[in-house]
Amino acid sequence: MIPAPRVEGRYAVALVCLGNICRSAMADVVLQEQLRQQPAGQGRDVEIRSAGTGDWHVGQPMDARAAATLRRHGYDPSTHRARQVGDDWLDRFDLVLAMDDSNLRDLGGRSDRVRLFRDFDPAGTGEVPDPYYGGDEGFEEVLAMVERTAGMLVEELRAR
Structure with a gap:
C-alpha cells in the first residue's frame, strides 16, 4: 500500500537509480505512459520524476540501449534527460522508489515513503x-520488471 499524499488531490512519485539513464529512466517513461492511458481524470493528478543518486550523466539522454528497448515496445524515450536527486526530494515526494539496495542506502534507508521499486x-x-554493463537481454529483463511493477503502482494510485 502506498502512503497518503502530502497534498490532497495530487500524488508525487520519484524513481531513483544510480545515474538516471537506464532503470529509473525506463520506469519513468513506462509509468508516465501507463498513467496517460488511464480513463479521463484518473492518473492526471500524479507527478512522476526520475533521478540518479550520482551526477555523472546530468543533462544527458537515456542510455541508447535503454531507449532502443523502449522504442521496440512502443514507448517514446526521446524527452528524457538525466537529473540528480535534489536535497528536497525526500520531503517533496509522496513516494520515493529506489531501484536497488545501494540506491536505497544513498537515500537514507527504507521508510514509509522510501522503498524499493519492486x-x-x-x-x-x-x-x-x-x-548498464550487460547486453540487450538485461534491458529487456528490466523492462519486463518495470512494466509489471508500473501496472501495480497505477492500480495503487487509482485506488488512492
Missing part, C-alpha cells in the same frame, strides 16, 4: 538489476 512487483520483490 516492493510493488506482483512477481516478487528485490532489486531491479542494473543492465
